Amino acid sequence: EDWIKPGGDESSNYHMGLLYLAAYCEKFGVTSKILDISIQKITLESILDIVESEQPKLIGISATSAGMKSAVHICQEIKKNYDIPVCLGGAHVNCDPHFIERVTAFDFCISGEGEKSLYDAFIKIKNGEKVDGIIHGEAIDNLDEIPFPARHLINVMDYVREEQRRKFGPELMPWATMLGSRGCPFKCTFCSIPVINHKVRYRDPKPIVDEMEAIYDQCGGKYSFVDDVLTLNKKTTMGLCDEIISRGFSKKFRWLGMTRAEILNEELVARMAEAGCSDLFFGIESGNERIRSEVIDKKISNKEIRDAVQMCKKYGIHTSFLLMIGFPSETDLEMEETVNIGRKVGADLIGIHQTIPFPGTKIYDQAIEEGLIDSDSFDKFSRGEGWGEKDSFFDKWPKYVPEGLSQNDLISARKRAYFKHYLRPSWAFGRIRHWIRASHWFKHDIDLLKLAP
Structure with missing residues (x-):
């Protein structure tokens, strides 16, 4: 399977959620590849080339609200070219799982902690079963059951930003x-x-x-x-x-x-x-x-x-x-x-x-009540309706x-x-x-x- 972190989610901390998901699946013999688009500057064309080369059984895309326009676009392009199930996870769908019913790009989503649910979904897909809709992830009570994050799947030096290296020297470690x-x-x-x-x-x-x-x-x-x-x-x-x-x-x-x-x-x-x-x-x-x-x-x-x-x-x-x-x-x-x-x-x-009134917050609900944001504004953003290809969430969101x-x-x-x-x-x-x-x-x-x- 491949897990993708789309553009709009820039951070110098690496994505612990994806690393834990990969580590849990590796525990049961399932191999993964992680693409961090923002950090690695991966183009859509490169993503499709990787999918063509790897032919994964499942692709996961993790996105915050800010990265959702990019996530939806990536999913749509993958589905145009490949008959591979695509799962949505991450911060936005955790608080708005019905998003995938309104913006119908993904096969299914996992809302909440995803280790057990992702592995179960992968096994079903591997066995020829169809997985769709909303899956509510099962929280793991004993966190020590989860292996250490799969840091070997990323280059940690990628998370020292280029401007930091120029400013502080090439020896700066993340x-x-x-x-x-x-x-x-x-x-x-x-x-x-x-x-x-x-x-x-x-x-x-x-x-x-x-x-x-x-x-x-x-x-x-x-x-x-x-x-x-x-x-x-x-x-x-x-x-x-x-x-x-x-x-x-x-x-x-x-x-x-x-x-x-x-x-x-x-x-x-x-x-x-x-x-x-x-x-x-x-x-x-x-x-x-x-x-x-x-x-x-x-x-x-x-x-x-x-x-x-x-x-x-x-x-x-x-x-x-x-x-x-x-x-x-x-x-x-x-x-x-x-x-x-x-x-x-x-x-x-x-x-x-x-x-910023982020979806899933009380201030977001208040902003809708006061007319600052339309109730369908986020779905339009996710589809790119009224937004340019390079428009950033943080530049245009109210x-x-x-x-x-x-x-x-x-x-x-x-x-x-x-x-x-x-x-x-x-x-x-x-x-x-x-x-x-x-x-x-x-x-x-x-x-x-x-x-x-």
Whole structure:
């Protein structure tokens, strides 16, 4: 079988979902080939040549909402030329499985976790049975039953982008993408994950560290955990830290992940720092407590945010804030709190983006109710109706603009946030230790300054 990740899903993290699917199938003797179109710059003609050469029994295409136009087009071209079943998976169909009934390009889809369902579908197809419609994937309770991701099917160096190599040198190695858990219990209104899976399951710390050790030479000991919330379970996170420390890897490993301010405490932060955690990313979203609590259902106080940053500073963990502007009912003054929050509480880095109503989110439903988006807009995008061949989802898909504000207001606020945060002597002074530790941080920070007006 072939699994394809279409254009529009660009990321420097490799696609763990596909690697886990391939690993699970390999466990039962099924071989796979993975094509990452965005990273490998594979043309449609090349895809068809590969299909002709490989003659797979099943082709899978994994796509987010942003990549769906490309996914549908690829599927249509494959079906024109080959009588091979094509399955759709990925983030969009996880929250909208009936998509394949409205946009009829694919034979079937797997919504949710796909390891068991994909293998079962493959065996049926191999035995001459027809597979169609919506398959609801069966979640695996014991994640340690799944083999390590099939990284041998990709070239990990492809995930160091060309501009990064030019900037930081050819010796720059990619961070290894890791996953220690699945699921998220929170219900943020801008996120589609609550629709997919609330149930959180954790891997045992020992096989996680076994995997980190096994791929050390691929990444130079740098690991990026892509769990929705790496620190959700204190006992599990402490266990991971203890495993790293007890095996003597705390000085060799450097790792990072996502967290939430209200679930950190000093004991946990201290242990993570001791075990080699260098960076934590906080999904703060808004600097205003009303927006967080009442609009996006993220009940975190400013005090909890400030305390978390100070704990990280105390133990030398680098902090980054992920921020958004343009939430429903947001006022100019509330948006300005988001502009200022990183600077006020002492975060090292900020990234700020405008709110996009993605399908499967509560904000998307609200945008339809308010007439910002037509209910069939996404299906038209997927078919390419009214969209040029090279039109990007992120360039043309509507962004949320609160009543009383304009698109220019939001663009100006984003620039102002970068200007205020990064063009400060105190910020540069605080960054010196990072510049000394790794010269690429200096080059990275210079690029951030270019975002300021």
